Amino acid sequence: MKLNKNVAVSESGLLFNPVTGESFSVNPIGIEILNLIRDEKPEEEIAEAIMAKYNTDKPTFEKDYQDFIGILSHNNLVESHEKTKA
Amino acid sequence: MTKLRYERPVIKKLETGMPNKFGTRTEYQPLTHIDGVAVAKLIKDYGSPLFVISEKTIRTTIRKAKKAFETRYPRVQFAWSYKTNYLNAVCSIFHQEGSWAEVVSGFEYDKAISLGVDGKKIIFNGPEKSTEDLTKAISNDSLIHIDHLDELYSITDLATELKKRPRVAIRVNMDTGIYPMWDRFGFNYENGQAWDAINKIMHSGKMELVGLHCHIGTFMLSPFAYGIAATKLAELALSVEQKFKHELKYIDLGGGFASKNTLKGSYLPGSDTNPTFDDFAEAISSALLNSNFKQDKLPLLILETGRAMIDEAGYLLGSVISNKRSSTGRRNTILDIGVNILFTSFWYDHKITPAQPFTQYAEDTCVYGPLCMNIDVIRESTSLPLLNRGDQVVIHNVGAYNMTQWMQFIALRPHVVLIDTEEKPHVIRLRETLDNMNSMEKVPGHLHKFNL
Numbered sequence A: 001m002k003l004n005k006n007v008a009v010s011e012s013g014l015l016f017n018p019v020t021g022e023s024f025s026v027n028p029i030g031i032e033i034l035n036l037i038r039d040e041k042p043e044e045e046i047a048e049a050i051m052a053k054y055n056t057d058k059p060t061f062e063k064d065y066q067d068f069i070g071i072l073s074h075n076n077l078v079e080s081h082e083k084t085k086a
Numbered sequence B: 001m002t003k004l005r006y007e008r009p010v011i012k013k014l015e016t017g018m019p020n021k022f023g024t025r026t027e028y029q030p031l032t033h034i035d036g037v038a039v040a041k042l043i044k045d046y047g048s049p050l051f052v053i054s055e056k057t058i059r060t061t062i063r064k065a066k067k068a069f070e071t072r073y074p075r076v077q078f079a080w081s082y083k084t085n086y087l088n089a090v091c092s093i094f095h096q097e098g099s100w101a102e103v104v105s106g107f108e109y110d111k112a113i114s115l116g117v118d119g120k121k122i123i124f125n126g127p128e129k130s131t132e133d134l135t136k137a138i139s140n141d142s143l144i145h146i147d148h149l150d151e152l153y154s155i156t157d158l159a160t161e162l163k164k165r166p167r168v169a170i171r172v173n174m175d176t177g178i179y180p181m182w183d184r185f186g187f188n189y190e191n192g193q194a195w196d197a198i199n200k201i202m203h204s205g206k207m208e209l210v211g212l213h214c215h216i217g218t219f220m221l222s223p224f225a226y227g228i229a230a231t232k233l234a235e236l237a238l239s240v241e242q243k244f245k246h247e248l249k250y251i252d253l254g255g256g257f258a259s260k261n262t263l264k265g266s267y268l269p270g271s272d273t274n275p276t277f278d279d280f281a282e283a284i285s286s287a288l289l290n291s292n293f294k295q296d297k298l299p300l301l302i303l304e305t306g307r308a309m310i311d312e313a314g315y316l317l318g319s320v321i322s323n324k325r326s327s328t329g330r331r332n333t334i335l336d337i338g339v340n341i342l343f344t345s346f347w348y349d350h351k352i353t354p355a356q357p358f359t360q361y362a363e364d365t366c367v368y369g370p371l372c373m374n375i376d377v378i379r380e381s382t383s384l385p386l387l388n389r390g391d392q393v394v395i396h397n398v399g400a401y402n403m404t405q406w407m408q409f410i411a412l413r414p415h416v417v418l419i420d421t422e423e424k425p426h427v428i429r430l431r432e433t434l435d436n437m438n439s440m441e442k443v444p445g446h447l448h449k450f451n452l
């Protein structure tokens, strides 16, 4: 999973996609996850980081994470991970 | 260690024109007094609507900004961005606090001079400077920030003609990772235009290159972008030093810090989330200190902060004209404040509070003005108590740009009152009169009479 490289994320929860000119607002945990994605952390590690800090369990987080990623890719904010299976 | 409460991650596309679903907050604590003066009394004495500026807030804000930078970097100079609010009283407060003047037109330049600002302490920015403007600025030894090559050549010619050595800087635009990139003004860094302009200036020998300038955007929410800008300007300055053995005196990072306003559709209020002066100061100072300037050769850091310096000091007081329900059942409240005097309502969800106490009941309300136009919307959706006709409201954080970009449209622009640090109100701009408006018009003789 890779965040598209021009996407700008501000600490305050605003995200800009320079390619489309669209802006998004993201809640704080969303920002944390985006930053982990930007650092190219695998899903496993992201889940661990979030579960270490927040009161949640793996199935809940995984479901929410997939939902979140779905919206990110729907809006072309991430490069699909499928195609880079070499 | 107890874990933090989990909230699922959400991302929401910001749509202009859509009501903000996070807009219902308890932001309607009444504001009955501004710096000790009752809002009701201000409206009784000076009418409604009314702009009110707090001198105390201006002074505490600039002092806070200065402290943030001066504790991190040894040489800092603020310059007041006139276009943000050029009421003479406001400019004078900033000049009393030590700010130079930053102007972008002949009109603003003349205003600074008429206020008594030393020409050497006027920074002249902007793409449009007439020959007359440039002649004045060169004669007064002002700091001229060159925007394009045509201007560079005009200044070269004028320097010869006036037998003066103008003090100039160039405006540099660059990629700082921010979208949209402001590349319309100045010379581009990445494609070499800026370096090219510098070489032209240095080889001409007609001007003294004293600094480098940029203004990377406005209402910037990323201190990081300023770090990039500072690094790039520092690199340019060091290249000049290396190639021409010429030290630049300053680096001017322009304006653009976000104020405490809330951009339309933001997830959280700007007052809680926007970066502080300390955040910007940290990014900029670190970038400059970490660059290769020798310790005793650090350039002066100039900042042209506009909106973040004055937004919070400005209030707009108004009154409820009527309450209605739309055909779909939505609550509409009409104020005597139109977008013609509150231009910034196109970008911000301005905080609106009542000026008198109320019960705990509130209703989601669309607040609009008296202009008889669909665009005249102050807030698409905000939670307000059950206001009655004649009740007074206070709109917050309106100090920047409204009192310069306002339009005279169907009514006369209101008084502006300054509350001084002793809590005494002063009118600093009079309400317009019909005579004021008519005095600028001329009616040709054949139109003097009509019979209806």
Ligand SMILES: Cc1ncc(COP(=O)(O)O)c(C=O)c1O
Pocket (backbone or CB within 6 Å): B081, B084, B102, B125, B126, B215, B217, B218, B219, B254, B255, B256, B257, B304, B305, B306, B307, B308, B400
């Ligand atoms: C050259 C320059 N400096 C300073 C400012 C002030 O900017 P802000 O109000 O965003 O701080 C502006 C505003 O557009 C500007 O163009």
